[in-house]
């Protein structure tokens with residue numbers, strides 16, 4: 001049973017506390033009173049340091065699209081590890097992964113690799129500045145685009161600082177360069193009129209707009225086609241670049257979110273899934289744009305280096321993962337997502353618990369309220385008005401852990417191709433059991 005202060009995970013956490021602040025190197029993997037420590041994974045299952053088996057519904061926040069230790073990915077890594085770990089020369093695997101992604105993503109004719117989604121977005125932002133000679137970058141309030149100064153502006157602003165609904169203030173979290181707010185323009189999600197006015201007001205200085213078509217940290221909030229089209233039109237009109245952050249929302253369609261939504265961005269940042277479980281980031285766009293910015297033969301406008309860029313281990317894992325993730329695999333996985341969303345909606349009905357199911361394709365959210373989630377402000381107001389929502393989320397998370405299901409504390413899940421229908425049904429059954437127990441406890 002979790003928590004158990006006699007467990008090996010608990011002991012490991014006490015050891016970690018001595019040498020790391022809060023015993024932790026990654027805030028998202030901490031949960032109180034102690035995180036469970038991972039021992040090994042196989043397919044859609046993970047085993048913790050105490051030998052407890054669980055189904056992994058987070059898949060390293062989406063990166064492990066084929067689950068743990070897929071034999072083809074492991075074989076590619078084994079073979080590569082015996083030949084070359086990293087090297088200050090290009091390798092053939094880098095070309096193959098680039099070919100696979102160029103073939104697949106409508107807005108990408110050429111691509112470059114980096115080491116994380118954060119870097120992919122960061123280089124996209126720098127590229128937009130280098131290309132346009134302007135400074136300002138717009139983003140949606142509350143949207144997460146990695147740990148990088150200008151993209152952290154207004155990540156979690158509070159009502160006292162966030163300004164008017166139709167003209168949000170940029171708010172810098174602790175540690176973010178104060179000047180970042182001057183060059184980051186904050187847009188209200190899905191408010192077409194207000195966002196258009198803001199973009200027009202900054203048109204002269206606007207280098208680009210970064211959008212994630214489906215914002216995971218806002219409960220899988222989907223940007224509407226009208227909003228996306230408006231930003232596409234406005235950026236074109238003022239000569240700014242539209243940047244899609246598909247680090248996460250690549251899962252939306254076989255050709256990524258852009259293929260699914262029929263909008264071609266100028267630049268696309270990628271990461272997670274495309275590395276087959278190894279660290280990766282990427283930035284792609286049209287040949288003309290990418291060559292102008294980065295072609296070393298032409299004295300590129302921008303510097304783009306990195307000791308581990310396109311390192312062969314990430315490249316071969318990425319190639320194996322992308323070859324496995326063909327259209328049939330994508331469609332089957334999206335079907336599992338649909339089955340889970342339908343099942344969870346039924347569970348909410350049967351148990352009478354308040355809740356909303358969100359997401360698309362292999363991304364599934366379960367939020368413990370029927371109140372509107374909507375954009376960042378609506379979501380925060382809802383959560384502040386009803387502390388019960390977070391309490392139920394926490395209770396659900398802990399109960400699911402004890403039923404053998406590991407999902408994100410905030411209530412979202414990301415599926416893997418290692419799952420089959422019976423795994424999804426297991427998650428649905430356990431959700432019902434946990435929600436019934438929460439009901440019984442509340443009565």
Ligand SMILES: Cc1ncc(COP(=O)(O)O)c(C=O)c1O
Nearest residue numbers: 116117118144145146247248271
């Ligand atoms: C939409 C989005 N952009 C960027 C990132 C940053 O990627 P990484 O954690 O690989 O730096 C993430 C990570 O969760 C993400 O979800």
